[in-house]
Amino acid sequence: MSQPTPSAAAPTFYPMLRYKDAPAAIKWLAAAFGFEEHVVVPGPNDTVAHAELRFGTGIFMLGSQKDDIYGNAGMAPYVYVADIDAHCARARAAGAVIVREPYDTDHGSRDYAARDCEGHVWSFGTYRPAP
Numbered sequence: 303m304s305q306p307t308p309s310a311a312a313p314t315f316y317p318m319l320r321y322k323d324a325p326a327a328i329k330w331l332a333a334a335f336g337f338e339e340h341v342v343v344p345g346p347n348d349t350v351a352h353a354e355l356r357f358g359t360g361i362f363m364l365g366s367q368k369d370d371i372y373g374n375a376g377m378a379p380y381v382y383v384a385d386i387d388a389h390c391a392r393a394r395a396a397g398a399v400i401v402r403e404p405y406d407t408d409h410g411s412r413d414y415a416a417r418d419c420e421g422h423v424w425s426f427g428t429y430r431p432a433p
Contacts, residue, residue: 311432316361316363316382317363317379318362318365320365325348327364328353337357337362338355341431345365345366349366352365361431379424386427398418412428413426414426
């Protein structure tokens, strides 16, 4: 998956959910709510590593549940940030627990993840898909 060229109209905040059966959820969300597949990256054993569904001018991200820094909590917001390293330093200085240090992804983004004041994990990165 290559990194798209963001436009001024591209969102900067993307809700993300994890599903026990992500392939079935993608079909259901399309049938029930009118979401359209934008990107679906298959994972091992009939899972979804990453998916993006469009709805109007918005993008909703989802994937299969797995045991990682997010646990199986269903929600993990993703926020576009242009300068990940500076943003991570700011978060750390404010007391955020950095659960994944800044790193370069296979799809050309630079990301990191942090826990907020109540323990929710947030992801920040330079990936900025547009519908």
